[in-house]
Amino acid sequence: MAGFEVVSALIKKKTTASARKKLFAELLNKADANADGAVSYAEYVDVLDANNIEVDKDELLRLFLRAEKDAKGQVDLVKTRAKTAFETYDVNKDDLVSKAEMSYVSGARLNKAAIERVFAIHDEDLDGYLSRKELYEMMKKSSKQK
Numbered sequence: 001m002a003g004f005e006v007v008s009a010l011i012k013k014k015t016t017a018s019a020r021k022k023l024f025a026e027l028l029n030k031a032d033a034n035a036d037g038a039v040s041y042a043e044y045v046d047v048l049d050a051n052n053i054e055v056d057k058d059e060l061l062r063l064f065l066r067a068e069k070d071a072k073g074q075v076d077l078v079k080t081r082a083k084t085a086f087e088t089y090d091v092n093k094d095d096l097v098s099k100a101e102m103s104y105v106s107g108a109r110l111n112k113a114a115i116e117r118v119f120a121i122h123d124e125d126l127d128g129y130l131s132r133k134e135l136y137e138m139m140k141k142s143s144k145q146k
């Protein structure tokens, strides 16, 4: 069973710190049975206990906190980027990004068809503008695809 192999690698500590971290993230995904993207430390320990798997709980907690911090760091990074992008695009500072503004700021990087496509996908309330939230959602999606 793959999950057990992951944990045994964790116990043996034969892997490098970054490989352990990766394995740990994989196991977290497996432990997230209802796939809501969130597994608490307690739930995680439950999964291990249920499988009679013993690990160094201190190291487990340490890895767990680090994985959480990385996830949060990723969100913060996208937020910061989205804020900067929004303020760059919103030339007239009316708190909305129009197609004309996006075209003006992006210049040759985005042609008219590409901008139409961006708005068709991301202008969720169909008001013809990208709000801060719409731009943030757009950047969140594109950061996940990478």
Ligand SMILES: [Ca+2]
Pocket (backbone or CB within 6 Å): 089, 090, 091, 092, 093, 094, 095, 096, 097, 098, 101
């Ligand atoms: Ca504007």
Ligand SMILES: [Ca+2]
Pocket (backbone or CB within 6 Å): 123, 124, 125, 126, 127, 128, 129, 130, 131, 134
């Ligand atoms: Ca909109």
